[in-house]
Amino acid sequence: MPPVLSLSGVSKTYGPTTALADVSFSLAPGEVVALVGPSGAGKSTVFRCVTRLVDPDNGSVSVLGRDLAGLGGRALREARRDIGLIFQQFNLIGRMSALDNVLAGRMGHVATWRVVARMFPAADRQLALACLDRVGLLDKAYQRADSLSGGQQQRVAIARVLAQRSRVLLADEPVSSLDPKAADTVLGVLRTVARENGIAVLCSLHQVDLARRFADRVVALRGGRVVLEAPAGALTPTAFADIYGTPEPPAGGPAPSSCEAPPRIAAA
Numbered sequence: 729m730p731p732v733l734s735l736s737g738v739s740k741t742y743g744p745t746t747a748l749a750d751v752s753f754s755l756a757p758g759e760v761v762a763l764v765g766p767s768g769a770g771k772s773t774v775f776r777c778v779t780r781l782v783d784p785d786n787g788s789v790s791v792l793g794r795d796l797a798g799l800g801g802r803a804l805r806e807a808r809r810d811i812g813l814i815f816q817q818f819n820l821i822g823r824m825s826a827l828d829n830v831l832a833g834r835m836g837h838v839a840t841w842r843v844v845a846r847m848f849p850a851a852d853r854q855l856a857l858a859c860l861d862r863v864g865l866l867d868k869a870y871q872r873a874d875s876l877s878g879g880q881q882q883r884v885a886i887a888r889v890l891a892q893r894s895r896v897l898l899a900d901e902p903v904s905s906l907d908p909k910a911a912d913t914v915l916g917v918l919r920t921v922a923r924e925n926g927i928a929v930l931c932s933l934h935q936v937d938l939a940r941r942f943a944d945r946v947v948a949l950r951g952g953r954v955v956l957e958a959p960a961g962a963l964t965p966t967a968f969a970d971i972y973g974t975p976e977p978p979a980g981g982p983a984p985s986s987c988e989a990p991p992r993i994a995a996a
């Protein structure tokens with residue numbers, strides 16, 4: 729199957745700092761790929777390149793076979809519609825209902841005046857309710873977002889991406905601020921919607937244990953380079969030590985935030 733998201737030879741420097749060096753990997757429809765690596769490895773820079781917040785110095789990023797470089801105006805807006813985003817801090821509008829937050833995902837699909845006036849067509853409201861149902865939150869549709877638990881808010885954010893009809897979902901540490909049970913629920917929902925809707929999910933995770941359990945594949949960065957690209961099962965304690973330069977903490981613990989040891993190339 730042709731990839732939905734593809735990075736080819738992407739490099740990015742900030743002054744003297746190499747954030748990414750010749751990074752290549754791709755995601756197939758329905759695939760969940762965990763992006764792991766110590767602090768400063770380049771994970772956020774990957775996300776910034778895919779959303780065009782920064783442009784790579786070299787290489788290309790393609791979504792659905794379309795190179796994002798040079799896209800502007802309407803073409804860029806259309807490409808961005810294909811990319812849904814989920815953040816650590818949920819990024820919902822707290823005073824708005826869960827339903828209105830999900831409807832915000834329709835922004836790229838309906839006339840701007842409808843968004844401003846919050847007068848969405850009935851079909852969009854039906855779709856938004858169906859998306860909330862998919863994440864198990866239909867009964868919370870009219871509840872203020874800031875009255876929901878963290879895990880519920882993240883599920884609303886997933887519903888918003890579903891309503892957006894994105895083909896790629898970038899999840900930047902989506903469960904870092906959740907307790908273990910809520911984290912499992914959110915990642916379970918992410919995996920289910922990825923498979924059922926054919927959405928390619930790229931998810932940065934600090935908890936390597938979660939990457940093993942919920943991802944199909946793992947891409948590990950270190951010093952801006954890909955040091956492991958393999959099925960999630962290949963993320964063994966030995967591979968962990970290669971990536972992070974330190975032994976793996978006890979089960980369920982977060983990966984270390986930084987490391988000093990020199991990089992070693994793990995299994996390809």
Ligand SMILES: Nc1ncnc2c1ncn2[C@@H]1O[C@H](COP(=O)(O)OP(=O)(O)OP(=O)(O)O)[C@@H](O)[C@H]1O
Nearest residue numbers: 742745746747765766767768769770771772773774
């Ligand atoms: N705007 C910037 N200006 C200068 N250096 C930057 C900038 N953004 C990132 N960097 C550097 O690029 C490297 C990669 O940073 P990046 O934020 O992508 O890492 P990360 O893996 O996301 O880290 P973390 O897990 O801590 O969020 C780091 O050395 C960082 O200091």
